[in-house]
Amino acid sequence: MSKQTHSFQAEVAQLLHLVTHSLYSNPDIFLRELVSNASDACDKLRFEALNNSALYEDAPELDVRIAFDKDARTLTITDNGIGMSAQEAIDHLGTIAKSGTRDFMSRLTGDQKSDAQLIGQFGVGFYSGFIVADKIVVESRRAGLPASEGVRWTSGGSGDFEVEAIERAARGTSVILHLREDKTEYLNHWKLKSIVGKYSDHISLPIRMQEEEWDAEKGEHRLKDEWTTVNSANALWARPKKDITDEQYVEFYKNLSYDSEAPLSWSHHRVEGSTEYTQLLYLPAKAPQDLWNRDRKAGIKLYVRRVFIMDEAEALMPAYLRWVKGVVDSSDLPLNVSRELLQESRDVKAIREGNTRRVLGMLDELSKDAQKYAAFYAEFGAVLKEGLGEDFTNRDKLAKLLRFASSTQAEPGSLADYKSRMKEGQKAIYYITADSIAAARNSPQLEVFRQKGIEVLLMADRVDEWALSFLPEFDGTPLQSVAKGAVDLGDLQDEAEKQAAEAAAEGFKPVLEKLKEALKDRVKDVRATSRLVDSPACLVVEDGDYSMQLARLLKQAGQKAPEVKPILEVNAGHPLVKKLEGNERFDDLAHVLFDQALLAEGGLPEDPAAYVRRVNALLV
Numbered sequence: 357m358s359k360q361t362h363s364f365q366a367e368v369a370q371l372l373h374l375v376t377h378s379l380y381s382n383p384d385i386f387l388r389e390l391v392s393n394a395s396d397a398c399d400k401l402r403f404e405a406l407n408n409s410a411l412y413e414d415a416p417e418l419d420v421r422i423a424f425d426k427d428a429r430t431l432t433i434t435d436n437g438i439g440m441s442a443q444e445a446i447d448h449l450g451t452i453a454k455s456g457t458r459d460f461m462s463r464l465t466g467d468q469k470s471d472a473q474l475i476g477q478f479g480v481g482f483y484s485g486f487i488v489a490d491k492i493v494v495e496s497r498r499a500g501l502p503a504s505e506g507v508r509w510t511s512g513g514s515g516d517f518e519v520e521a522i523e524r525a526a527r528g529t530s531v532i533l534h535l536r537e538d539k540t541e542y543l544n545h546w547k548l549k550s551i552v553g554k555y556s557d558h559i560s561l562p563i564r565m566q567e568e569e570w571d572a573e574k575g576e577h578r579l580k581d582e583w584t585t586v587n588s589a590n591a592l593w594a595r596p597k598k599d600i601t602d603e604q605y606v607e608f609y610k611n612l613s614y615d616s617e618a619p620l621s622w623s624h625h626r627v628e629g630s631t632e633y634t635q636l637l638y639l640p641a642k643a644p645q646d647l648w649n650r651d652r653k654a655g656i657k658l659y660v661r662r663v664f665i666m667d668e669a670e671a672l673m674p675a676y677l678r679w680v681k682g683v684v685d686s687s688d689l690p691l692n693v694s695r696e697l698l699q700e701s702r703d704v705k706a707i708r709e710g711n712t713r714r715v716l717g718m719l720d721e722l723s724k725d726a727q728k729y730a731a732f733y734a735e736f737g738a739v740l741k742e743g744l745g746e747d748f749t750n751r752d753k754l755a756k757l758l759r760f761a762s763s764t765q766a767e768p769g770s771l772a773d774y775k776s777r778m779k780e781g782q783k784a785i786y787y788i789t790a791d792s793i794a795a796a797r798n799s800p801q802l803e804v805f806r807q808k809g810i811e812v813l814l815m816a817d818r819v820d821e822w823a824l825s826f827l828p829e830f831d832g833t834p835l836q837s838v839a840k841g842a843v844d845l846g847d848l849q850d851e852a853e854k855q856a857a858e859a860a861a862e863g864f865k866p867v868l869e870k871l872k873e874a875l876k877d878r879v880k881d882v883r884a885t886s887r888l889v890d891s892p893a894c895l896v897v898e899d900g901d902y903s904m905q906l907a908r909l910l911k912q913a914g915q916k917a918p919e920v921k922p923i924l925e926v927n928a929g930h931p932l933v934k935k936l937e938g939n940e941r942f943d944d945l946a947h948v949l950f951d952q953a954l955l956a957e958g959g960l961p962e963d964p965a966a967y968v969r970r971v972n973a974l975l976v
């Protein structure tokens with residue numbers, strides 16, 4: 357075959373024009389693309405050789421070699437993979453077949469700056485070479501063809517390319533980049549090695565380079581003869597599970613997470629079906645410092661066919677699982693997928709759902725070991741609750757994983773445990789939120805529950821009230837805050853008690869009216885209650901209102917919180933309340949009653965000095 361000149365397909369010409377006329381946010385990506393092509397070519401050879409081992413010729417060990425020549429200003433990426441015939445070189449390097457690049461082209465705006473940015477994110481396969489080179493020569497021989505059927509493809513990246521036959525003994529492909537004037541930085545061992553380390557470390561083939569040594573006579577660096585492997589050549593997740601030891605899993609986790617502690621557990625699966633990917637997910641033992649930062653990116657690295665694409669691929673894990681570490685390696689996504697595309701992709705959605713299911717499954721498994729699970733929960737329990745508001749599909753699974761302190765139990769337990777201890781006739785799961793578990797445990801609102809031996813869950817995490825608002829029921833039983841609305845213990849309160857309470861309330865009405873008048877600026881209502889036993893009064897809010905505690909939290913966080921006016925509930929049987937009737941210091945007593953209820957509930961009197969003055973006046 358003599359030298360032939362071919363024109364690029366129109367789209368390629370358009371793409372090349374862009375590549376050669378733009379500035380790049382990240383020129384390093386060309387090496388990732390070319391190494392990935394080289395690795396794909398080796399995968400293809402391996403596959404074809406399954407039925408025809410002669411294709412390996414006398415070189416069964418596959419690798420990728422990166423070499424540079426400072427004098428010639430060339431950088432060469434060589435593989436001993438499948439190679440290309442002359443026709444394949446014309447077809448594959450002259451047209452665009454892959455969907456990713458077509459998609460990329462369709463997103464071009466014509467505005468040079470934004471298009472250049474797009475290229476940086478995408479990478480455009482083989483043509484990325486023109487980011488750094490003004491001429492590319494590809495020499496190749498397809499496995500199985502004789503040495504005389506080699507091909508040389510040459511292009512300056514404008515409208516056309518040349519193809520000629522060459523003699524090539526070695527099977528596979530060399531891509532020779534003639535570097536642009538301003539791209540001398542890539543003629544540097546260290547620079548190339550660091551790009552490989554960053555983007556191609558987990559390519560499972562060895563990527564080899566020649567080490568440099570100092571030639572004192574000539575006063576310059578000289579390349580050594582032997583080739584050393586510069587990547588770890590070890591995509592752990594791509595290996596069969598049975599070949600990986602626990603130590604190797606742990607070591608990989610430490611590299612991945614920079615965590616010095618071993619993970620609690622891990623899960624490694626190849627997911628098959630309409631979306632195919634490998635997931636290797638780890639549950640860390642300790643929460644990171646910035647766990648609470650919801651802007652913190654997820655701990656998942658995304659690979660496409662073992663080529664590193666991005667860190668912190670937040671689209672692959674919901675925010676409430678942002679602390680899970682791991683790797684997802686997709687077989688379906690295009691290599692040049694961008695963060696923007698990730699958000700839209702159906703495959704990514706399927707992967708996220710698969711990851712979520714897997715993590716919840718791992719947690720379910722972990723929860724069978726109460727001690728281990730308690731240690732996990734102490735670190736991550738609170739952030740897990742965010743999922744109630746975030747992931748409705750998995751709400752029931754998530755609810756089963758939650759643990760709460762309880763007014764009657766020494767150790768935190770699950771909602772299912774609570775249900776198994778519910779009293780005959782009890783219709784709700786009762787809970788209280790407060791600033792601390794101690795404050796919740798000693799809250800006056802709990803008195804009647806304690807008297808009747810009814811368990812109440814105690815909650816003191818910041819997210820509790822918000823999260824619980826998304827969990828109206830568990831396994832058919834409603835959840836009810838004991839600090840909201842009137843307390844109705846239903847069948848747990850006997851008829852005689854109810855009637856006695858109503859009668860007492862009737863006789864007590866004039867006092868209630870006076871209290872309402874005295875405290876009209878501070879309360880929404882004043883009413884008699886049967887929820888108190890030892891305390892004279894307590895504060896509650898209406899169903900649907902923010903609790904006083906949540907309003908305080910929001911205020912502390914500098915957020916706008918609606919003004920919550922509480923309801924003062926008083927215990928008509930308490931000696932202090934009995935003293936109110938006809939008392940000449942009614943007004944002072946009323947305010948003290950209110951401020952004490954506020955204190956008991958974790959708040960502070962609006963005017964502490966006035967409170968102290970009133971108490972002192974009553975004491976003398």
Ligand SMILES: Nc1ncnc2c1ncn2[C@@H]1O[C@H](COP(=O)(O)OP(=O)(O)OP(=O)(O)O)[C@@H](O)[C@H]1O
Pocket residue numbers: 392393394396397435437438439440448449454456480481482483529690691692
């Ligand atoms: N080193 C190589 N050995 C053999 N064939 C190659 C090599 N590099 C490129 N090719 C051929 O050229 C084609 C185009 O390469 P390009 O990088 O533009 O896209 P791609 O590799 O198909 O897409 P993607 O990078 O998204 O997988 C490849 O599909 C392959 O057939």
